[in-house]
Amino acid sequence: MDTTRLPQVIEDWFAGRGWRVRRHQRDMLAASRAGLHALLVADTGAGKTLAGFLPTLADFAGDAPPEDGLHTLYVSPLKALAHDVQRNLLTPVEDMGLPIRVETRSGDTPSDRKARQRAKPPHVLLTTPESLSLLLSYPEAATVFASLKRVVIDEVHAFATGKRGDLLALSLARLQALAPAMRRVALSATVADPEAFRAWLAPWGDIDSVALVEGEAGAPAEVEILVPEGERVPWGGHAAAWAVPQLYQAIKANRTTLIFTNTRFLAEYIFQLLWDVNEDKLPIGIHHGSLSKEARRKVEGAMARGELRALVATASLDLGVDWGDIDMVVQMGAPKGSSRLLQRIGRANHRLDAPSRALLVPGNRFEFLEALAAKDAVDEGRRDGEDFRPGALDVLAQHVMGCACAGPFEEAALLAEVRSSHAYAWVDEAAWARVLEFVATGGYALRAYDRFKRIVRGRDGVWRLTHPEHAARHRLNAGIIVDSEMLEVRFRNGRALGKVEENFGASLRPGDTFRFAGMDLEVESLRDLEIVVRAAKSAGQIPSYMGARLPLTTHLADRVQALLADRTGWARLPDDVREWLEVQDWRSRLPAPGELLVESFPHGGRAYTVYYTFEGWNANQSLGMLITRRMEDAGLGPLGFVANDYALAVWGLKPVEDPAAMLSPAILTHEFVEWVQNSYLLRRAFREVAVIGGLVERQHPGKRKSGRQVTFSTDLIYDVLRKYEPDHVLIEAAWADARTRMTDVGRLADLLDRAAGQLVHVELDRVTPLAVPVLVMIGRETLPAGAADDELLVEAESLAAAAMRPTRG
Template sequence: MSRSPPTPSDRPSDLPPELAGWFAARGWQPRRHQREMLAAARAGRHALLVADTGAGKTLAGFLPTLAQFCPSAGPPPPDGLHTLYVSPLKALAHDVQRNLLAPVEELGLPIRIESRTGDTPSERKARQRARPPHVLLTTPESLSLLLSYPESAHLFGSLQRIVIDEVHAFATGKRGDLLALALARLSRLAPQVQRVALSATLADPQAFRRWLSPGGDAGLVDLVTGEPGAPPEIALLLPRGERVPWSGHAAAWAVPQLYQAIRAHRTTLVFTNTRFLAEYIFQLLWAANDDHLPIGIHHGSLSKEARRKVEGAMARGELRALVCTASLDLGVDWGDIDLVVQMGAPKGSSRLLQRIGRANHRLDCPSKALLVPGNRFEFLEATAAREAALEGERDGDPFRPGALDVLAQHVMACACAGPFAQSALLAEVRSAAPYAWLDEAGWHRVLAFVASGGYALKAYDRFQRIVRTREGALGESAGGESAGGDAIWRLAHPDQAHRHRLNAGIIVDAEMLDVRFRNGRSLGRVEEAFGASLSPGDTFRFAGLDLEVESVRDLELIVRAARRAGAIPSYMGARIPISTHLAERVRRLLVDRAGWGRFPDDVREWLEMQDWRSRLPGPGELLVETFPHQSRHYTVIHTFEGWNANQSLGMLVTRRMEERGLGPLGFVANDYAFGVWSLKPVDDPAPLLSPDILTHEFIAWVENSHLLRRAFREVAVIGGLVERQHPGKRKSGRQVTFSTDLIYDVLRRHEPDHLLIEAAWADARTRLTDVARVADVLERAGRQVVHVRLDRVSPLAVPLLVMIGRESLPAGAADDDLLLEAEALASEAMRPDDAAPAGHADAAD
């Protein structure tokens, strides 16, 4: 909603008099982009709105719907689903429902608004299918499930408008693939439907116009841009009288200052990058809370009841601070928030802008934010992100071809809704931009997989899900062809529909255990691997509470309140890598010597000592440092390409070093570099980084590592080959892993080109190994490797070496140990010498 007086309009007649009066009663007038969205709707055009936070994007998206239901517009639209709102987060859907009800109730409009997410009770879901509201707020997964019901054709036949909020958050990934396929189906069920997407942070609006358009034609989608808002006020929080830490990510040092900031503001939103850090920072804040301020916690593993309770308290202005994760990243409009804090590195300028936009949710009022770096590299990253945000620069993930496992799930959903014609569904699928590439051969492979599991599995009845029919449905003739020569497919058995709906979804988390009190009250979920390590009497901290395990039964942890603190659960979610755009900015900061003067003294001295003793990587250069340390030889390669790419390169370079007899002993990686320690020194790093590493070692490494098995487990679940849920029973994570490993081994031996093996490879290349960024490093290595030989550890390598042996620990778990070890390494690296620097650089062009 727009909470600030919009710019004056010289065309108030754009709005029905009821809405014009509603605006006027608040001293508002519709903004230009809101009028343009209304004009696009009246012209029957699809539209993409890109406008700053607080610009009234949500209201702009819904304005045509509200206008159509105004009495002055004529008879109200008939009963039935009129507008579908799709958001990436459950919290956002509930927040929009709360805010949208205000104008509807105040204007007395005959609009029923409901939400439908994974938290919605089953009886309400059934009622919504039989008697849908006028406006339904949902997520991509819930929409896909709705489309799997036979009544979906009737349910969506009246649909006029689809509003996709925060489209940048999911369009480029698998959830975006699923939504694009759903949009294609909706356009067939309701040819009149208009598509609208909203975002504040798009780096490439043209690509999103293609994604949003039926058929991928960007020209069919109007681009509407909003007026620029007030520039944000972004400050970096630094230690008082102390040095910026060398390593660590929790920024626990900042808690006393953070608590004072909370005291000085009405409501503070504290963002962390992981669920572990949310619990950890909440614990530290609560220990410092001498004033007993109401402080809450919110993340995706908490129970629905816990999340709703906190969201309600925030909406009523009852909390002074809320520690959260990406579960509240997007669009949530709580007007009393006057400060946003980012704990640790922001990882991208768009993500940072999205988060700080939650403060002072008004276009004419600057958002106020504090960035709290955990270490020196994070200080540089936070500085780069701050400057990018102030300059209005955006970043984001690129689009890639639609995933085959998602397509298989969609085909099954279509079959659950009723028999489908093979060629007609292919045409529909191709109209979704992510699948415009799909040819007949690929389509037949997808159908064969959904029908029987593929060549190697077709003998097993449990994989038989759809069949070609010889009956007369859809006007087909005998032999399974329609009157137009189109093959018809239907479910192999009606039970398949129930099984699909139990297991459909795109987000495949590690298997979880429910955490409950004995009275049945749910607190949320922890990962099975963590829960399996607990025994009765053990304690742990979760949902801000100290808990003691009473028993472990089935897939539940039964707990009671404890008097002592315990371990905080960690989660195996994927790490967010630093964006390519932000990494380039950090590299520019490193070589901008004139700009170092604005840095804290210890950071400036760190860079100056690095510059004097070794070298700082210039544009287009790949800096490789080699040095001895504690009877070992170290090779550190400063890539700035993110953790996934550096982890992959660390594995590949280690293998090459082993083949060359250098005796590698291990490696460590972070977002900025990776390092290998070995028995023998590396004299020439260039051969270790030659491009053929991707055509030879990369394939062998991925095939023989856990990565492909992990990717296969996820695509097998998404593609429906392995079911996690059965009626009245849920498989444990071990059971799912056992099943997928068996199938994986069968397919690797007998059908290595299986559809899901291909899908797993696509995931391994993009998400798990970030092979595109690996290739960027190798391309830089081919242009210019700068090899610096040193007699001891370099200042730039200290933050990396401190992590050796602690890579698997959650951030914050070993900060005290890290500080001690960092001091010892830093003393060696920063020790001044009377002699000239020992570094010797070789540049290989």
């Protein structure tokens, strides 16, 4: 039997549209008929989603279509993507006259439809990880999913390595227990390590049960890097506002242009600049996560109908609603990763046989190098991405509670089910007992409070809810995404100065100084969602608000360093960028791959040290906090630091004569722990895990707690646990978050390893060219993002004049 042969009605449908069935689509059908799970890695426009659904369509197009009941589950990271897939899936279903009912289920689905779906599920249900987890928490789950044959996970790279992936991994384990014959399918265009994703997808670690299907190669993308017309690539800034006139001409020359930015602030800023030059009144839209659902849907509809000439967007559209008439994608600022860039480029044309066109617009010289490195990676088809890490304990606690809501469970059976997922194979009986104790009582320090008693073990050894109301409260509050709050900066007398992102505020502690709203401020206290400050007696030590950031991937950072070392390749660079590197090479040196270059020089009466780490902003920001404390202990009079993705600049009254001493590995033991515990970082991380783990509720029936109320509640509990139960399971989970997401301790450790063996210290008499891009950031705020670029350019010219003078010191 030919396992790749499709029913005739499907073959005819492809032929009728002038399409051929791709090899990888037939391979997915063969894998399904062989009883295998499957991971499909194929370029954007290769028909991945259709390939995932093809076995389902074939089942319903056969001589004996399946009976009523849920047959296929489609899981998407975005609600918008699920709605788009529904539209695209209904077309072949209706064209072929197949007896398939397709519905979506998300947070936006009306409650009466959700109830009907539990009583009479459709054949195909399109949902998100969170909505799936909630559906599994109902007593009807065993009946609803008993007939399930297939789960299709789209854009798996977007969430498998994070907490949403943990939640989905646990849901897959539960589904496999309810429907043992169920097969798992995952789809992606940008998986860097297919073997790691096969292991994540496989039940019980049986990687051989997961077929790897690789798609047919598509037309290579056409990527260009925009440079200023008759001007120089800027020294500093990230907004690339210089490119707006050229960008507007590109919009006029194309049918539809999709413009990606890395932050919401930058999206708003670029959108406004485009409207300022929009003499032709072209329809230009904006799309990001802070807009209302109605505003986003309106823009998505206009884009789908081809009514917009350009759309400025953030990562909210990374995962590709299928708009086939986009003929150019623009990336404003550095791409930060080759996989992210590939994903965004794939929004153009969305056809395998047509090249996607992309324009990269760097904001400064380092970003030009990053754009070139990303372009080379795309040309070579090289992908990158985040590594998998052990499943999070707060997510496991949420899942256990959801299972209890569905019905009583036996401890050993649920542990076996949990351990069948790759993310939680590490869980031993001791860790399991701690999680159960937390869900049952809140932990040792909280067990006296009845509101934390959610489940109880009966004499028969079976765990049950202590009261039915806990199920309703769980479903009202369960979820993984915890919105980041904004912290208000104000004086003690109540005068407000504005708000900063919690990411920044969490790194502060009383006594720290920073520059904000044009003033140097000292932190007096942090409480609830406020930073209480007073006027500082000296210049701000810590760089002020810089907005949310996408992390620079290690892969791309390594490529940028390789570009610096490849002097023969400098011929590809614009004249001013090449001159920048040549003068740096002559005046000082360039950091070689695997090497940590440290430069020291005086400037403006202060002693500066610049560490060229290439480890990303999170790691550099954390290192800056730690180094300034070491400098203070050494009596060097630290005055401040500033960081970008590539470098960290620290300045003080006295020079750092031995930078290696500032970077000894011991900094990650006592000093790192002391800094995290005494800053807001651990407290903030605890709030997130407390919400995810169900310890603190965001919503009550008919009422949602404010961010201030949630923070107040979690702060009280945090203080109790730190004092009476410092090894509480959620304190452990908070530490894991603080180490990985907030401070990037893994990359910090890599940096310290390099410092121990490959540190090169160069002492100079003045600023170097390579230091200029990071030094121009000192004291500059970016509210709104990019608004300070003109001021940066003025500062850059002054610094550059000193750095580029053609005389040796």
